[in-house]
């Protein structure tokens with residue numbers, strides 16, 4: 001199919017909530033193929049439809065590495081039906097070239113979605129794995145939420161965006177999930193204690 005241009009941070013479609021897919025039509029299948037082609041061309045591990053300017057509820061992920069065979073996963077109309085735990089995730093995004101920062105994520109998620117054939121499936125990703133974090137990152141794109149909205153340290157995120165000539169952090173978009181923040185602070189405290197005892 002085709003490699004599409006990736007929408008960059010600052011463009012409106014990244015902040016728009018996406019619409020449900022009513023039917024997994026040929027048009028949607030073509031969109032999925034374009035998304036996979038674009039993701040692989042950019043060496044990404046995930047891509048959501050709004051990142052190629054289509055505000056529909058579709059994302060793709062491939063967390064295979066090195067010599068492993070490609071493992072494209074397609075999520076249409078995804079819903080996160082369970083989430084638990086907390087982890088610190090060092091993330092980037094194809095819409096934020098070169099910019100990485102630490103964000104707050106759940107450690108475990110369960111997602112329900114349709115695959116590329118319109119069949120429903122449930123998938124559980126655990127232990128703060130790349131898949132677990134990637135599902136949350138891509139799901140957010142469908143809500144118009146971006147990874148920097150979950151920044152652990154907003155000042156660090158602001159510095160990173162500035163360094164790579166990206167638009168400034170939208171402070172009003174920062175997400176506050178007190179329970180998650182509390183668990184992350186405990187994690188950080190445990191990390192510091194471990195380092196002090198080393």
Ligand code: ZN
Pocket residue numbers: 092093094095137141
């Ligand atoms: Zn992204």
